[in-house]
Amino acid sequence: MYDLIIIGAGTAGISAYKEARKHTNNLRIINDGAWDTTCARVGCMPSKILISTANQLHDAHHADRVGLNLKIDADTSQVMQHVQTLRDRFTASVIKDVESWHPEHKTSGQAKFINANTIDVNGEQLQAKAFILAVGSSPNIDQDQKKILGDRLITTDEVFELPYLPKRLAVIGSGVIAIELAVAMHQLGVDVTVFARSRKVGILSSEHLQTLAQAHFSQSVNILFETLPESMSRDGDGVTIEYQDQQGQSQSIKVDYVLSATGRSSLLSTLDLHKVDAIFQDIKKLPINHDSKQLGDYPLFVVGDAFSQNPIQHVAAFTGKHVVQNALNYPDIQALPKLSPLAIIFSNPQMAIAGQSKKELEQQHIDFVTGIQSFEKQGRALTLGKNVGAIEVYIEKSSQRLLGAELFVESAEHLAHMLSWMIAEQVTLADILDRPYYHPTLEEGLRSALKHARRQLRADSE
Numbered sequence: 001m002y003d004l005i006i007i008g009a010g011t012a013g014i015s016a017y018k019e020a021r022k023h024t025n026n027l028r029i030i031n032d033g034a035w036d037t038t039c040a041r042v043g044c045m046p047s048k049i050l051i052s053t054a055n056q057l058h059d060a061h062h063a064d065r066v067g068l069n070l071k072i073d074a075d076t077s078q079v080m081q082h083v084q085t086l087r088d089r090f091t092a093s094v095i096k097d098v099e100s101w102h103p104e105h106k107t108s109g110q111a112k113f114i115n116a117n118t119i120d121v122n123g124e125q126l127q128a129k130a131f132i133l134a135v136g137s138s139p140n141i142d143q144d145q146k147k148i149l150g151d152r153l154i155t156t157d158e159v160f161e162l163p164y165l166p167k168r169l170a171v172i173g174s175g176v177i178a179i180e181l182a183v184a185m186h187q188l189g190v191d192v193t194v195f196a197r198s199r200k201v202g203i204l205s206s207e208h209l210q211t212l213a214q215a216h217f218s219q220s221v222n223i224l225f226e227t228l229p230e231s232m233s234r235d236g237d238g239v240t241i242e243y244q245d246q247q248g249q250s251q252s253i254k255v256d257y258v259l260s261a262t263g264r265s266s267l268l269s270t271l272d273l274h275k276v277d278a279i280f281q282d283i284k285k286l287p288i289n290h291d292s293k294q295l296g297d298y299p300l301f302v303v304g305d306a307f308s309q310n311p312i313q314h315v316a317a318f319t320g321k322h323v324v325q326n327a328l329n330y331p332d333i334q335a336l337p338k339l340s341p342l343a344i345i346f347s348n349p350q351m352a353i354a355g356q357s358k359k360e361l362e363q364q365h366i367d368f369v370t371g372i373q374s375f376e377k378q379g380r381a382l383t384l385g386k387n388v389g390a391i392e393v394y395i396e397k398s399s400q401r402l403l404g405a406e407l408f409v410e411s412a413e414h415l416a417h418m419l420s421w422m423i424a425e426q427v428t429l430a431d432i433l434d435r436p437y438y439h440p441t442l443e444e445g446l447r448s449a450l451k452h453a454r455r456q457l458r459a460d461s462e
């Protein structure tokens with residue numbers, strides 16, 4: 001019997017394996033499909049390569065904002081080749097690492113439970129004292145539509161494999177993937193139409209920042225808010241989409257591809273968990289402890305996108321690493337250490353949430369002030385020709401501590417990291433305002449938001 005079997009060799013599983021190897025040699029890791037991770041193959045990395053190219057092209061097209069007149073073209077087959085070549089470099093580096101592991105630790109195949117201590121892989125039964133379930137997720141796709149539209153209905157599993165970019169693309173959804181890719185595709189010259197069932201774009205919970213983001217992205221991308229296709233039919237090499245516009249009129253568009261970006265579903269469904277316990281039939285109702293990651297009272301622990309309120313890479317890596325102690329020390333179970341929340345959407349401009357979102361603070365009835373700073377007239381943003389969006393910071397009234405921030409500005413990724421790290425340190429507004437702010441920088445815009453919060457706190461105490 002193994003000390004531990006890890007099921008799934010994505011970011012979370014690899015992280016768990018590396019940690020577990022420090023404690024035992026009596027372990028196995030089972031993986032179905034490629035060993036190069038969702039993040040490197042079809043997730044974080046190819047999407048960010050495409051987005052970086054798109055942003056550079058966009059900057060060149062808008063160089064007049066910084067006093068230049070550039071003429072520039074994109075050959076989208078060259079762009080896709082670049083995406084695939086660099087992506088292959090990232091996946092090769094993961095594979096190289098996996099190849100260095102002991103061959104007897106690795107098995108390719110789909111694992112299914114027989115009971116709480118036994119799985120079946122390729123007809124072989126393997127037993128372990130504990131299991132880490134790191135099986136990730138796969139993109140949602142309507143199988144009936146897929147039958148009708150064939151290779152013209154794609155997800156992020158296929159989009160980065162295209163040899164060149166389509167002329168016209170419809171995107172279903174307005175969440176994280178939809179907005180990142182719709183904006184990038186538009187910047188690369190694709191005529192993009194987004195079908196959004198709500199008005200929300202991306203992740204921001206602040207109404208003010210949502211309104212700014214909706215208005216900004218609508219200037220370039222055709223976002224059909226509160227509108228979904230009524231029908232989609234294959235039309236030669238493309239797809240005809242019928243829908244009703246906001247005035248109730250029937251409309252029709254023809255596109256080359258439809259990208260389904262309607263969320264992802266956990267692959268815990270592949271594991272036959274009902275054989276462990278009959279109550280585990282519905283994977284949406286599994287009793288998984290959010291703090292310890294334990295499933296029921298069993299020696300089973302679920303990490304990464306398979307079960308996560310934040311299905312993002314660094315959370316998968318962190319929980320994969322820290323859950324190992326619980327798995328090896330079962331039944332002595334501890335809460336995993338907590339990460340300060342951080343989420344970044346690589347749109348242009350980027351969106352980010354550091355610490356708690358505005359909505360989360362409101363739902364907990366926390367008494368806080370919101371410091372706001374627009375970036376439309378922010379000095380550094382103007383020099384960059386990127387004076388769009390705003391920052392909000394949330395300061396608790398009683399403790400004057402920074403609890404969270406939402407950002408829709410240039411380089412939000414860097415500001416959000418800094419804010420998230422400061423939130424983890426439980427700093428107060430006075431502490432942060434006492435730090436240096438170099439001139440002229442985007443951080444000065446953050447300082448203005450913090451000062452706006454301070455004015456409100458002072459007015460409150462008078």
Ligand SMILES: Cc1cc2nc3c(=O)[nH]c(=O)nc-3n(C[C@H](O)[C@H](O)[C@H](O)COP(=O)(O)OP(=O)(O)OC[C@H]3O[C@@H](n4cnc5c(N)ncnc54)[C@H](O)[C@@H]3O)c2cc1C
Binds near residue numbers: 013112177
């Ligand atoms: C387009 C896109 C862009 C993204 N961009 C970002 C980003 O910029 N930043 C960020 O932080 N996150 C991003 N993410 C999210 C990030 O990719 C995921 O959070 C991360 O990959 C999750 O890792 P994981 O280990 O949970 O799952 P995975 O890497 O998917 O690994 C799960 C593994 O388990 C295997 N498996 C499944 N079922 C079984 C079974 N029954 N038996 C054996 N093996 C099984 C799977 O085949 C897979 O190899 C993005 C995701 C997508 C789709």
Ligand SMILES: NC(=O)c1ccc[n+]([C@@H]2O[C@H](COP(=O)([O-])OP(=O)(O)OC[C@H]3O[C@@H](n4cnc5c(N)ncnc54)[C@H](O)[C@@H]3O)[C@@H](O)[C@H]2O)c1
Binds near residue numbers: 180262311
């Ligand atoms: N920068 C990043 O960190 C990053 C980038 C990409 C993806 N990701 C991860 O990948 C996960 C999945 O991304 P996603 O964009 O697919 O999910 P999402 O939950 O962000 O968005 C799903 C979208 O689909 C819509 N939708 C859901 N069901 C629908 C239906 N039946 N018909 C029409 N629209 C529907 C929703 O309204 C929403 O707009 C995210 O949760 C995120 O954590 C992260």
